[in-house]
Amino acid sequence: MQDAALKEIPDGYQKKFIHIDMDSFFVSVELLDAPHLRSCPVAVGGTAAERGVISTANYIARQYGVKSGIATATAYRLCPELVLLPVRFEAYEAVTRKLDSIFRRYTDKIEFLSLDEASLDVSGQTQFNGSATYMAAHIRKAIEQELHLTASAGVAPLKYLAKIASEVNKPDGMFVIRPPEVKEFLAELDIRKIPGVGPKTYSVLENLGCSRCGDVTEDKIPSLMRNLGVHGFYVWERCQGVEEKEEKESDVKSLGVEKTLPIDCNDFPSCSKELFDLLKNLENRLPEINDNSFIVKNLVKLKFSDFSTSSAEAPATRICQDTVISLCRTLWDTKRKGRPVRLIGLSIKVKRKANDSQQMELPW
Numbered sequence: 001m002q003d004a005a006l007k008e009i010p011d012g013y014q015k016k017f018i019h020i021d022m023d024s025f026f027v028s029v030e031l032l033d034a035p036h037l038r039s040c041p042v043a044v045g046g047t048a049a050e051r052g053v054i055s056t057a058n059y060i061a062r063q064y065g066v067k068s069g070i071a072t073a074t075a076y077r078l079c080p081e082l083v084l085l086p087v088r089f090e091a092y093e094a095v096t097r098k099l100d101s102i103f104r105r106y107t108d109k110i111e112f113l114s115l116d117e118a119s120l121d122v123s124g125q126t127q128f129n130g131s132a133t134y135m136a137a138h139i140r141k142a143i144e145q146e147l148h149l150t151a152s153a154g155v156a157p158l159k160y161l162a163k164i165a166s167e168v169n170k171p172d173g174m175f176v177i178r179p180p181e182v183k184e185f186l187a188e189l190d191i192r193k194i195p196g197v198g199p200k201t202y203s204v205l206e207n208l209g210c211s212r213c214g215d216v217t218e219d220k221i222p223s224l225m226r227n228l229g230v231h232g233f234y235v236w237e238r239c240q241g242v243e244e245k246e247e248k249e250s251d252v253k254s255l256g257v258e259k260t261l262p263i264d265c266n267d268f269p270s271c272s273k274e275l276f277d278l279l280k281n282l283e284n285r286l287p288e289i290n291d292n293s294f295i296v297k298n299l300v301k302l303k304f305s306d307f308s309t310s311s312a313e314a315p316a317t318r319i320c321q322d323t324v325i326s327l328c329r330t331l332w333d334t335k336r337k338g339r340p341v342r343l344i345g346l347s348i349k350v351k352r353k354a355n356d357s358q359q360m361e362l363p364w
């Protein structure tokens with residue numbers, strides 16, 4: 001763990017974020033009631049007889065290749081000694097409520113991405129002389145002492161970088177990216193770590209000679225825009241350590257559609273088909289946007305069978321089909337954790353122009 005506090009913050013990096021990611025959360029909660037299984041490969045999920053999937057596996061099971069999202073039958077082939085426990089969402093939700101109470105000792109700006117993962121904006125907080133590093137360390141200590149669980153943490157001046165940092169020393173670790181270290185950290189970072197860079201986007205980037213964030217130089221912007229549309233500019237921004245600024249609520253409105261599926265969805269092609277239908281419906285509503293406003297973001301939302309919700313967004317100047325599918329794929333791959341999808345939502349954020357004569361600026 002890096003132990004020095006964040007010090008002087010240069011212009012553009014006034015924010016401080018802590019990302020907390022619980023370690024094999026579902027299994028860890030189950031093992032509180034079954035400590036005799038701690039030395040065994042353990043997973044939580046549906047049974048093979050019911051064509052179930054793995055929701056979470058402990059790190060012993062992961063050594064055999066057992067991971068979230070794979071079929072339980074496959075997990076047993078990889079690890080015949082696997083101990084499978086049923087999913088108990090009520091138990092995990094109870095622990096998440098306790099996590100929330102711990103986080104609120106430091107900030108009320110908390111965004112849960114799932115039951116086991118949250119982003120905390122601790123900008124301007126006064127605890128530990130404002131050191132996000134020490135706040136994160138004490139949060140992890142409180143989780144261990146009060147809940148008897150472990151968590152990994154990332155600290156950074158950008159929200160998405162804090163999330164990436166939380167994965168560096170996982171499990172039960174912490175990593176800090178200080179403002180002067182942002183560009184150096186990004187230069188060597190695998191570009192697949194950037195939110196929104198799924199397999200299809202990575203294939204395009206790889207063909208452009210971009211495997212690390214440092215490869216995405218300014219001269220690549222025309223090619224990125226040509227091959228990925230506005231999503232290409234989004235990737236370039238993240239590779240440069242640029243995160244969109246929060247807009248005033250009065251200046252940004254949402255226009256969206258959503259659908260609760262008649263049957264929970266377990267395969268991505270079916271999910272994509274529903275998303276395409278929503279895309280058409282949203283396009284039919286575009287006349288509701290008046291001449292004084294323009295689109296600034298595309299957003300996709302998935303609600304899972306346990307009623308938890310995850311969403312992803314990207315900058316936009318129009319409704320971009322490729323971006324929407326990419327966002328959905330990211331949620332499907334990183335947030336679903338084997339859970340069926342019961343609701344799909346699609347929306348855009350619309351920003352009001354400063355005055356009637358202002359023209360929409362396109363990324364160059």
